[in-house]
Amino acid sequence: xxxxxxxxxxxxxxxxxxxxxxxxxxxxxxxxxxxxxxxxxxxxxxxxxxxxxxxxxxxxxxxxxxxxxxxxxxxxxxxxxxxxxxxxxxxxxxxxxxxxxxxxxxxxxxxxxxxxxxxxxxxxxxxxxxxxxxxxxxxxxxxxxxxxxxxxxxxxxxxxxxxxxxxxxxxxxxxxxxxxxxxxxxxxxxxxxxxxxxxxxxxxxxxxxxxxxxxxxxxxxxxxxxxxxxxxxxxxxxxxxxxxxxxxxxxxxxxxxxxxxxxxxxxxxxxxxxxxxxxxxxxxxxxxxxxxxxxxxxxxxxxxxxxxxxxxxxxxxxxxxxxxxxxxxxxxxxxxxxxxxxxxxxxxxxxxxxxxxxxxxxxxxxxxxxxxx
Amino acid sequence: xxxxxxxxxxxxxxxxxxxxxxxxxxxxxxxxxxxxxxxxxxxxxxxxxxxxxxxxxxxxxxxxxxxxxxxxxxxxxxxxxxxxxxxxxxxxxxxxxxxxxxxxxxxxxxxxxxxxxxxxxxxxxxxxxxxxxxxxxxxxxxxxxxxxxxxxxxxxxxxxxxxxxxxxxxxxxxxxxxxxxxxxxxxxxxxxxxxxxxxxxxxxxxxxxxxxxxxxxxxxxxxxxxxxxxxxxxxxxxxxxxxxxxxxxxxxxxxxxxxxxxxxxxxxxxxxxxxxxxxxxxxxxxxxxxxxxxxxxxxxxxxxxxxxxxxxxxxxxxxxxxxxxxxxxxxxxxxxxxxxxxxxxxxxxxxxxxxxxxxxxxxxxxxxxxxxxxxxxxxxxxxxxxxxxxxxxxxxxxxxxxxxxxxxxxxxxxxxxxxxxxxxxxxxxxxxxxxxxxxxxxxxxxxxxxxxxxxxxxxxxxxxxxxxxxxxxxxxxxxxxxxxxxxxxxxxxxxxxxxxxxxxxxxxxxxxxxxxxxxxxxxxxxxxxxxx
Ligand code: HEM
Ligand SMILES: [Cu+2]
Ligand SMILES: [Cu+2]
Numbered sequence: 001x002x003x004x005x006x007x008x009x010x011x012x013x014x015x016x017x018x019x020x021x022x023x024x025x026x027x028x029x030x031x032x033x034x035x036x037x038x039x040x041x042x043x044x045x046x047x048x049x050x051x052x053x054x055x056x057x058x059x060x061x062x063x064x065x066x067x068x069x070x071x072x073x074x075x076x077x078x079x080x081x082x083x084x085x086x087x088x089x090x091x092x093x094x095x096x097x098x099x100x101x102x103x104x105x106x107x108x109x110x111x112x113x114x115x116x117x118x119x120x121x122x123x124x125x126x127x128x129x130x131x132x133x134x135x136x137x138x139x140x141x142x143x144x145x146x147x148x149x150x151x152x153x154x155x156x157x158x159x160x161x162x163x164x165x166x167x168x169x170x171x172x173x174x175x176x177x178x179x180x181x182x183x184x185x186x187x188x189x190x191x192x193x194x195x196x197x198x199x200x201x202x203x204x205x206x207x208x209x210x211x212x213x214x215x216x217x218x219x220x221x222x223x224x225x226x227x228x229x230x231x232x233x234x235x236x237x238x239x240x241x242x243x244x245x246x247x248x249x250x251x252x253x254x255x256x257x258x259x260x261x262x263x264x265x266x267x268x269x270x271x272x273x274x275x276x277x278x279x280x281x282x283x284x285x286x287x288x289x290x291x292x293x294x295x296x297x298x299x300x301x302x303x304x305x306x307x308x309x310x311x312x313x314x315x316x317x318x319x320x321x322x323x324x325x326x327x328x329x330x331x332x333x334x335x336x337x338x339x340x341x342x343x344x345x346x347x348x349x350x351x352x353x354x355x356x357x358x359x360x361x362x363x364x365x366x367x368x369x370x371x372x373x
Numbered sequence: 374x375x376x377x378x379x380x381x382x383x384x385x386x387x388x389x390x391x392x393x394x395x396x397x398x399x400x401x402x403x404x405x406x407x408x409x410x411x412x413x414x415x416x417x418x419x420x421x422x423x424x425x426x427x428x429x430x431x432x433x434x435x436x437x438x439x440x441x442x443x444x445x446x447x448x449x450x451x452x453x454x455x456x457x458x459x460x461x462x463x464x465x466x467x468x469x470x471x472x473x474x475x476x477x478x479x480x481x482x483x484x485x486x487x488x489x490x491x492x493x494x495x496x497x498x499x500x501x502x503x504x505x506x507x508x509x510x511x512x513x514x515x516x517x518x519x520x521x522x523x524x525x526x527x528x529x530x531x532x533x534x535x536x537x538x539x540x541x542x543x544x545x546x547x548x549x550x551x552x553x554x555x556x557x558x559x560x561x562x563x564x565x566x567x568x569x570x571x572x573x574x575x576x577x578x579x580x581x582x583x584x585x586x587x588x589x590x591x592x593x594x595x596x597x598x599x600x601x602x603x604x605x606x607x608x609x610x611x612x613x614x615x616x617x618x619x620x621x622x623x624x625x626x627x628x629x630x631x632x633x634x635x636x637x638x639x640x641x642x643x644x645x646x647x648x649x650x651x652x653x654x655x656x657x658x659x660x661x662x663x664x665x666x667x668x669x670x671x672x673x674x675x676x677x678x679x680x681x682x683x684x685x686x687x688x689x690x691x692x693x694x695x696x697x698x699x700x701x702x703x704x705x706x707x708x709x710x711x712x713x714x715x716x717x718x719x720x721x722x723x724x725x726x727x728x729x730x731x732x733x734x735x736x737x738x739x740x741x742x743x744x745x746x747x748x749x750x751x752x753x754x755x756x757x758x759x760x761x762x763x764x765x766x767x768x769x770x771x772x773x774x775x776x777x778x779x780x781x782x783x784x785x786x787x788x789x790x791x792x793x794x795x796x797x798x799x800x801x802x803x804x805x806x807x808x809x810x811x812x813x814x815x816x817x818x819x820x821x822x823x824x825x826x827x828x829x830x831x832x833x834x835x836x837x838x839x840x841x842x843x844x845x846x847x848x849x850x851x852x853x854x855x856x857x858x859x860x861x862x863x864x865x866x867x868x869x870x871x872x873x874x875x876x877x878x879x880x881x882x883x884x885x886x887x888x889x890x891x892x893x894x895x896x897x898x899x900x901x902x903x904x905x
Contacts, residue, residue, distance in 0.1 A: 030818050030821070030822075031704040032754060032821045033821075033822065033823055040754075042750070043751060043754055044751045046750055046751050047745070047751045047754065049827045050744065050745040050748050050751055051745065053741070053744070054741035054744065054745055055736075055741075057737070058734075058738045058741055058743045060706070060735060061712075061733070061734060061737045063721060063737075065712060065715070065734060067722075068712065068716055069715070069720060069730065070713045070718065070719075072651075072715065072717060072718050072719065072720050073720050073722075074652075074719045074720055074721050074722070075721075078717075078718070078719045078720065080652040080653040080717065080880075081653065081717040082649065082654065082715075082880075083653070083716075083724055084653065084654075084656065084716070084717055085656050085657065085658070090656060093657070093709075093713070094657055094659075094660035094706060094709075094710075096665075097660075097702065097705050097706045097709045098702050098706075100705070100814050101701050101702045101705040102566065102702065104701075105698045105699065105701060105702075107693060108698065108744070108748060109694075109701055112694065112749060112750060112751075113570050113691065116687060116690065116691065116694075116749050116750050118750075119749075119750050119753065152587055157433075158420065158431070158432040158433030158533055158830075158833070159432070159433075159831070159833065161832075163432060163433075163832050163833065164432075164831060164832045165829060165832045174539075174620045175773070187523065188523045188524040188527065189523070189524065189617065191682060191756075191757065192395055193825070195754055195823050196828045198752065199753035200432040200752070200753055200754070200756065200757075201682050201683075201684055202682045202683050202684070204611075204617055204618060204683070204684075205523060205611050205612075205617060206609070206611020206612065207684065208615070208620070209684040210684075219693075222823075223822075223823065223824070224760065224825060224828075226756070226757045228443065228515070228516060228517050228521075228524065228681075228757075228759055228826075229524065230443075230512075230515050231439045231440045231443075231515065231829055232439070232829035233439070233443070233825075233827060234439065234829050234830045234831065235439075235830075272877075286573065287446055294496065298600045300530075302509050302510075302511055303440075303506075303512045303529065307874055309807070313753060329612065329843075330526055330527070330602075330610075331527060332527050334511075334844065340790070345753075347452060360785070362695065373729040
């Protein structure tokens with residue numbers, strides 16, 4: 001038996017050497033990700049406590065069993081004691097176990113409870129962000145200032161550092177600020193998890209869950225969706241830039257200006273040319289729709305229908321708009337009306353009706369979308 | 374075959390041909406069929422694990438598409454749980470319980486036949502559920518074995534097949550459980566009082582009671598899912614006033630006790646194997662019997678420790694945390710009793726004993742990572758990562774699978790009348806144990822480093838541990854060919870086994886199985902033996 005423990009330790013050492021010898025993988029440790037907030041630091045300490053306990057118990061059990069096996073092996077001439085279970089120890093020793101184990105348990109429950117209270121504590125938030133999981137991207141709504149960041153996977157090759165760890169738009173947070181996250185989802189379960197800065201709570205459609213944190217170190221932190229959400233579960237990473245408060249204010253101002261410009265652009269009165277709509281539509285389509293309907297519009301039947309040649313994409317505009325804006329309940333087709341503005345919907349729908357050989361020929365303008373909502 | 378011969382055969386030996394198996398009401402034959410079924414499914418479920426591990430060998434998509442990958446994860450787990458460990462446990466119960474308690478057969482032999490023959494069609498449907506998506510059956514069942522909605526609502530026809538599979542399996546295990554409980558209560562030989570029952574029989578008594586309590590709830594839960602999918606209800610759909618989290622509660626109200634269903638029979642096996650090879654009566658028999666009762670009770674009321682992240686109130690969470698941590702008491706008691714059975718024994722290291730000793734150490738380790746997971750704030754980091762995958766494989770593979778292996782080596786001589794090759798048995802033990810640890814120990818680290826479970830692909834920072842894991846998995850998988858070889862070789866021939874088989878087999882609360890010949894005749898205990 002002791003051999004087996006040895007082999008485990010050796011394995012751990014090999015793992016350690018592996019991890020440390022390659023600088024590119026330096027952040028890859030043997031332990032929980034290094035905490036960057038008070039909360040995760042406390043959780044980390046609790047984790048170290050339980051880990052130590054687990055380690056000691058395993059070692060004690062293993063060593064004790066190994067000792068018995070050597071001491072009482074028959075080949076050493078050991079004779080079995082047939083009456084041991086009837087003597088005093090045999091009859092009353094069961095009482096020992098609850099006492100010892102309860103002792104160990106109680107030593108855990110105290111610290112666990114304290115940390116749990118911290119996790120659930122609701123401090124006055126200086127910044128509240130609604131974090132929405134959708135198949136397969138994250139949307140961050142800064143409720144205090146109306147900024148929205150939509151974060152999609154950025155493609156990389158499997159041998160690049162950024163593979164499955166990069167997104168197009170980073171989530172930006174200020175350092176040393178009480179932040180409250182509100183977690184929800186639009187379609188299926190997701191879980192927003194960035195181990196260095198916050199614990200996870202599930203994002204559940206129809207629920208809003210709260211977590212909070214106060215990040216103490218500037219830097220870039222990584223995470224990913226932790227609750228299985230289907231085909232793209234491995235493909236919804238999270239990248240958080242934690243920056244100084246001043247820089248954050250500047251960032252908010254810049255984002256607000258961008259958002260205002262976009263809103264003005266999308267305002268219903270403007271009539272757009274086909275080229276403009278198609279160009280925007282293609283970009284938006286690839287970003288938002290191609291995961292399921294594929295870049296070439298062929299879809300992945302029978303689950304994800306082709307839009308190329310689809311009766312809806314070539315049929316009445318009203319129906320096409322209806323599917324895109326309201327989605328299809330019970331399927332992976334989400335209600336995009338909530339996530340895209342009038343101009344964006346108009347561009348995508350126009351694109352779908354006129355790309356890949358689709359020849360509906362008509363244009364959809366933001367005004368059409370507005371009245372269809 | 375004429376009726377007259379069948380009638381004759383009934384008294385003197387088994388009928389021959391397919392009818393012997395199809396119409397069998399003999400506990401030994403049915404037990405054998407359960408065990409063979411489980412062995413076949415072990416290879417299927419294991420092959421799926423091999424594909425999963427091959428895909429996870431390196432970053433990037435190599436072998437399978439994401440949807441199919443998670444379908445493999447789902448069906449691997451369902452097969453291992455419902456088509457390997459549970460049937461193997463029932464097979465052992467069928468073979469051994471009547472022999473141990475001196476009963477001529479199970480209490481309800483015809484129902485016994487039906488419980489078994491429901492399994493092959495269920496297994497076919499289970500496998501079919503993976504195949505239909507390739508033929509226009511819609512989205513794969515990419516949910517994992519927990520089948521959480523809303524994702525399971527998005528799945529295609531495979532999900533419906535799975536729901537019906539679960540119904541059939543549920544009927545089968547409830548019938549099996551009723552049979553086992555009735556047998557234990559009513560069919561004991563005179564003098565075989567409850568407090569003289571071999572530990573294996575006790576373990577199945579609790580297991581069967583658990584199954585009867587939780588299986589109907591799971592069946593109800595998946596039926597609600599079926600209604601949500603096809604009949605316009607919205608039990609689990611927030612948009613219709615339902616609650617996706619409700620399904621999680623239903624699932625885990627079944628799912629946590631299910632873990633004990635998988636574990637307890639193996640604990641029972643340890644209660645037979647360890648005294649035999651320590652040549653010393655089981656230490657703490659009574660406390661084991663009552664400890665299992667405590668485990669039964671606690672096991673039913675701690676389910677939500679699988680759902681700490683769903684946002685329960687702090688009071689509820691604390692309750693589930695404390696309940697869960699308390700489980701370490703009965704489990705600790707079991708380990709304690711097994712260790713003190715070894716103490717002052719006269720120990721030899723035959724293959725079943727090696728497995729038993731391996732279980733004590735590795736399962737204790739799983740117990741300690743279990744306590745880590747029970748501590749809520751820490752679990753909010755571990756949840757849904759490979760740390761959990763490592764933990765439950767340490768619990769399930771030593772805790773149930775190795776217990777079954779110990780049982781196979783322990784009773785194979787009794788079943789076949791031949792001793793297995795001890796040297797090969799020992800090689801198999803070391804081979805699997807090394808392979809297993811190499812597979813799952815590194816996963817603790819990939820989990821801590823932040824690798825979520827049920828992902829088809831990962832960033833290269835997770836590469837090293839995944840490579841180790843995959844290498845280990847192939848070593849582990851391959852070892853099972855040796856297992857198969859040993860079993861076949863033993864069935865075909867080998868050194869003759871005595872009635873007692875093992876020198877220490879009749880020490881302590883042993884069963885009556887060692888009083889009948891090896892292999893036992895087709896009918897045993899036609900007149901009840903008297904137990905002193
Ligand atoms: C041949 C040895 C085995 C190997 C290499 C293996 C490997 C795996 C892998 C790679 C996963 C997927 C983890 C993920 O991506 O989340 C998994 C999941 C699972 N396995 Fe195994 N496994 C083995 C044996 C078993 C056994 C014997 C059982 C049960 C008695 C079992 C029960 C499960 C369960 C319950 C899951 C969870 C599936 C889910 O996430 O829904 N496995 N296994
Ligand atoms: Cu997700
Ligand atoms: Cu549980």
